Amino acid sequence: xxxxxxxxxxxxxxxxxxxxxxxxxxxxxxxxxxxxxxxxxxxxxxxxxxxxxxxxxxxxxxxxxxxxxxxxxxxxxxxxxxxxxxxxxxxxxxxxxxxxxxxxxxxxxxxxxxxxxxxxxxxxxxxxxxxxxxxxxxxxxxxxxxxxxxxxxxxxxxxxxxxxxxxxxxxxxxxxxxxxxxxxxxxxxxxxxxxxxxxxxxxxxxxxxxxxxxxxxxxxxxxxxxxxxxxxxxxxxxxxxxxxxxxxxxxxxxxxxxxxxxxxxxxxxxxxxxxxxxxxxxxxxxxxxxxxxxxxxxxxxxxxxxxxxxxxxxxxxxxxxxxxxxxxxxxxxxxx
Amino acid sequence: xxxxxxxxxxxxxxxxxxxxxxxxxxxxxxxxxxxxxxxxxxxxxxxxxxxxxxxxxxxxxxxxxxxxxxxxxxxxxxxxxxxxxxxxxxxxxxxxxxxxxxxxxxxxxxxxxxxxxxxxxxxxxxxxxxxxxxxxxxxxxxxxxxxxxxxxxxxxxxxxxxxxxxxxxxxxxxxxxxxxxxxxxxxxxxxxxxxxxxxxxxxxxxxxxxxxxxxxxxxxxxxxxxxxxxxxxxxxxxxxxxxxxxxxxxxxxxxxxxxxxxxxxxxxxxxxxxxxxxxxxxxxxxxxxxxxxxxxxxxxxxxxxxxxxxxxxxxxxxxxxxxxxxxxxxxxxxxxxxxxxxxxxxxxxxxxxxxxxxxxxxxxxxx
Numbered sequence: 001x002x003x004x005x006x007x008x009x010x011x012x013x014x015x016x017x018x019x020x021x022x023x024x025x026x027x028x029x030x031x032x033x034x035x036x037x038x039x040x041x042x043x044x045x046x047x048x049x050x051x052x053x054x055x056x057x058x059x060x061x062x063x064x065x066x067x068x069x070x071x072x073x074x075x076x077x078x079x080x081x082x083x084x085x086x087x088x089x090x091x092x093x094x095x096x097x098x099x100x101x102x103x104x105x106x107x108x109x110x111x112x113x114x115x116x117x118x119x120x121x122x123x124x125x126x127x128x129x130x131x132x133x134x135x136x137x138x139x140x141x142x143x144x145x146x147x148x149x150x151x152x153x154x155x156x157x158x159x160x161x162x163x164x165x166x167x168x169x170x171x172x173x174x175x176x177x178x179x180x181x182x183x184x185x186x187x188x189x190x191x192x193x194x195x196x197x198x199x200x201x202x203x204x205x206x207x208x209x210x211x212x213x214x215x216x217x218x219x220x221x222x223x224x225x226x227x228x229x230x231x232x233x234x235x236x237x238x239x240x241x242x243x244x245x246x247x248x249x250x251x252x253x254x255x256x257x258x259x260x261x262x263x264x265x266x267x268x269x270x271x272x273x274x275x276x277x278x279x280x281x282x283x284x285x286x287x288x289x290x291x292x293x294x295x296x297x298x299x300x301x302x303x304x305x306x307x308x309x310x311x312x313x314x315x316x317x318x319x320x321x322x323x324x325x326x327x328x329x330x331x332x333x334x335x336x
Numbered sequence: 337x338x339x340x341x342x343x344x345x346x347x348x349x350x351x352x353x354x355x356x357x358x359x360x361x362x363x364x365x366x367x368x369x370x371x372x373x374x375x376x377x378x379x380x381x382x383x384x385x386x387x388x389x390x391x392x393x394x395x396x397x398x399x400x401x402x403x404x405x406x407x408x409x410x411x412x413x414x415x416x417x418x419x420x421x422x423x424x425x426x427x428x429x430x431x432x433x434x435x436x437x438x439x440x441x442x443x444x445x446x447x448x449x450x451x452x453x454x455x456x457x458x459x460x461x462x463x464x465x466x467x468x469x470x471x472x473x474x475x476x477x478x479x480x481x482x483x484x485x486x487x488x489x490x491x492x493x494x495x496x497x498x499x500x501x502x503x504x505x506x507x508x509x510x511x512x513x514x515x516x517x518x519x520x521x522x523x524x525x526x527x528x529x530x531x532x533x534x535x536x537x538x539x540x541x542x543x544x545x546x547x548x549x550x551x552x553x554x555x556x557x558x559x560x561x562x563x564x565x566x567x568x569x570x571x572x573x574x575x576x577x578x579x580x581x582x583x584x585x586x587x588x589x590x591x592x593x594x595x596x597x598x599x600x601x602x603x604x605x606x607x608x609x610x611x612x613x614x615x616x617x618x619x620x621x622x623x624x625x626x627x628x629x630x631x632x633x634x635x636x637x638x639x640x641x642x643x644x645x646x647x648x649x650x651x652x653x654x655x656x657x658x659x660x661x662x663x664x665x666x667x668x669x670x671x672x673x674x675x676x677x678x679x680x681x682x683x684x685x686x687x688x689x690x691x692x693x694x695x696x697x698x699x700x701x702x703x
Contacts, residue, residue: 005443009430009674016674260452261427261684318349318558320381322694328673332426332450332684 007330013222013268014327037231038158039080039218042150051086053077054145062105062139064183066175066195067270070109073142074116074124075199075270079219082201083273085156085208086148088122095127096141099134109140120199122146153212160215161236165304166282168275170203170289171196171297172248173225174267178256193252198271203294207275210288216276219269226265227326228274229312239308242324245317246301266327276304345559352562353385359569363389365521366568367657369507370528371398371685372556378694380558390565393520393657394687396510397528399475400427401655401679401686402610405643407503408433411472413638414501415446421464423457424472426450427683432676434643454479454486461490461498470499470632478530480504480621481595484602487627501632502622505608507531508539509619513610515547520657524568525551526561529583534599536591537579544577555583602627611645611679612652651678654687661691668692 010020026034033041040051057073067075073093081088093113097106117124124144179195200219207214216236218228225247233240249257249264257264271294277285282300289295305313312324368374374394377383383392396402412433415422422438429439429450442448447467451457457471473483483504490498507528514520527540532553543551550571554564564582571577581587599621608620623631632638645652649671650664661667661680671677673689680688 005440007439007443009439019674314381316379316381316558317345318380318382318385318562319346319353320383320385320558322378322381322384325693328693330429332429 009330011222012327012330013224014227014266016328017222018326036157036159038084040084040086040148042084049150051081051084051148051150052146053080054143055080056141056143058138058141059180060138061183062109064180064195065193066179067197068109068112069140069142070111070113071116071197072270073144074113074120075197076221077144077146078116078120078122078199078201079270079273081146081148082199082204083156083217083219084148084150085154085204085214085217086150087205088120088146088148088201090125091117091122091144091146092126093124094143095129096137096143097129097131098137098139099131101139106140116199120201151208151212154208154214156214156217158216158218158232158235161232161238161240161276161304162215162278163238163304163306164279165215165276166279166300167229167240167242167302167304168277168282168286168289168298168300169225169248170200170273170275170295171271172250172253173220173269173272174249174253174257174264176270177224177267178253181256191252191256193250193256196269196271198294200271200273200294203273203289203292206288206292206295207285210284211277211281213281214275214277214285217273219273221270222268223327224264224266224268225274226263226312226324229324230326232276233312234310236304237309239305239310240302240312241305241308242302242312242314244314246299248297248299262331265324266331279303348559349385349562352559352566356390356562356566356569357387359566359573360387360389363391364523364569364572365391365393366524366526366565367393367395367520367522368526369395369397369511370531371401371683371687372530373397373526373528373554373561374687374690375685376556376558377561378690380561382558382561383695386565390569392526393522393660394654394690395657396514396610396613396655397476397507398680398683398685398687399479399505400431400683401651402505402510402612403428403431403474403503403679404609404611405433405645406609406640408437409435409643410633410638410640411501412436412438412441414470414632414636415441415448417468419466419468421447421449421460421467421469422472423449423451423460423469425452425474427685428472428474430676430682431679432646432682434641454483455489458486458490458493458495458498461495462493465497468497468499470501470636472501472503474503476505476507476531477534477599480599480603481534481592484598487602487623487630488598490630491627496629499630499632499635500623501638502603502620504603504621505610506605506619506621508535508542509616510610510613511540511543513613513616513619514656515543515549517656522549522657524549524571526564526568527551527553527579529553529555529560529587532581532583532587532591534592534595536587537581537589540579544579548577550577551579553579553581553583553587555586610655612655646677649678651680651688654680661688664688
């Protein structure tokens with residue numbers, strides 16, 4: 001590692017991102033709450049349990065079909081809280097503004113944050129701004145942090161998946177990353193795909209209303225479905241068996257993936273979740289999800305097994321099987 | 337999103353597998369030449385379904401994998417020049433040269449752009465008249481017509497700042513070299529569908545006529561590949577050795593004459609170095625004399641230096657089908673997709689990466 005530098009792959013959300021955290025950050029800040037490496041830390045506070053999380057947003061371009069950096073900054077942090085089963089209590093937002101940013105763009109981003117916060121039923125209660133010179137921050141970077149209350153009886157972590165659990169996804173995967181990719185215009189791609197970016201706390205509440213025993217919840221952001229499933233399999237010491245034919249992916253998204261040689265299971269989502277639910281509760285939870293506007297297309301994609309501990313096995317539509325590994329670096333378009 | 341399609345696919349697959357099982361009464365080693373096939377075979381789990389006697393081995397058909405480190409070094413040397421913007425296909429970014437990769441050079445500040453189509457490089461040249469834009473054009477017959485079209489387009493737009501560093505290769509001469517070498521035992525070929533769209537069937541006929549081996553030009557859906565395997569086994573059963581086209585919904589026997597015409601107008605065949613296979617006569621493409629002003633290799637005076645393979649790296653043998661990736665002692669330990677030693681671990685279409693990503697562990701598909 002002597003002359004090694006940070007490359008974009010360290011930010012792609014796969015194995016290299018995890019190595020970065022485990023080799024550099026964890027040893028430095030090591031503590032029991034951080035070590036869980038879940039979307040939110042759970043802090044005991046005078047008889048209550050609080051979920052606490054933070055995330056930074058550097059998306060390019062600032063605006064894309066279905067959302068913008070402001071909506072993303074609210075949804076991302078609300079969703080990290082929701083994945084611990086927490087109801088958001090308040091958010092903070094820090095802005096790094098680049099010299100030359102148009103006030104018009106800033107206003108639009110702020111309005112979009114307000115809208116997303118209202119959808120989530122949460123307020124931005126503190127914030128900060130800094131301005132950096134032109135060229136230093138891609139226009140605008142946002143960091144949000146959030147705090148939420150975990151209802152009694154709810155204990156959701158990546159380490160809780162158990163053999164027999166049913167794996168449910170809340171809708172088609174990959175829309176967000178493909179929408180952003182197309183909006184960048186780098187690959188002269190055009191299409192109708194809209195980002196799935198949305199606050200998921202309402203959907204999670206609807207799920208918890210019918211079942212407080214949800215074992216694991218994750219929103220498959222960077223690194224995608226494959227990485228999240230792998231992390232849960234590893235943390236829970238169980239195997240995950242997925243029926244590939246059941247994984248919902250839109251035709252347009254699959255088309256772009258075929259063209260670029262991308263694997264859709266590694267694409268980022270910002271308004272989807274993966275739930276691990278006890279077998280007996282799955283039908284109820286699925287029904288509750290499908291009744292919610294953000295879960296209409298929810299579907300079962302697999303189950304947890306006692307075999308293949310720490311691994312994700314995919315059953316292919318032609319009857320074969322293979323392993324699903326976490327993302328290893330940046331996905332690059334292939335040659336042919 | 338269509339469960340019925342999946343059910344049908346499953347049924348057709350089991351029918352094909354039954355037929356394959358009947359014909360697989362003795363061992364048969366089939367080489368899939370193309371990296372796209374390798375990945376499709378792994379992703380669909382075909383290796384876990386074939387009868388034990390039918391062995392699939394991966395061939396040299398990954399353009400990134402066969403690009404010698406010396407050519408990566410040339411591209412890096414170019415990218416380091418202040419005035420140069422290097423345009424390249426994405427999966428070349430992580431391929432190690434002798435000292436670094438394009439990805440590391442980009443992190444260190446070089447102007448390197450990942451493009452999807454060669455025409456994007458022409459566009460970059462037009463938008464950056466004060467820079468020299470060099471397109472590092474790696475690829476097989478599938479890509480060459482598009483690179484030729486980009487060269488023509490740059491000429492039409494009068495872009496004096498556009499250059500091509502040609503690192504293109506042709507599949508049939510490499511297959512001849514592989515077979516002439518005699519080191520690898522192959523009983524038949526799953527031939528690349530996309531390359532064949534351009535070149536058609538004739539360039540492969542020497543495989544059957546001179547080497548007495550069957551070949552099937554095959555598509556990339558799992559059912560295509562199973563059918564390709566079945567057709568190869570059927571040829572053996574019926575005592576035939578010929579080149580068949582399974583992928584007939586896309587490939588015509590005569591190929592695409594227009595695409596070949598533009599290739600021939602812009603490029604001439606040349607000898608070319610392949611990683612693992614060495615210098616192969618007539619297996620590369622160089623810009624014709626009329627386009628010399630765009631030829632990056634000539635304009636920039638880039639000396640080629642041979643680079644030894646890293647110690648322990650056996651990509652050369654993997655590319656020839658002589659060993660399977662797990663037989664290399666670096667595989668999965670010192671050499672991983674995150675920190676690759678050899679190019680076969682870099683490209684998503686490389687056999688080592690495919691074995692690593694899809695083929696390890698569960699279910700016994702590490703064959």
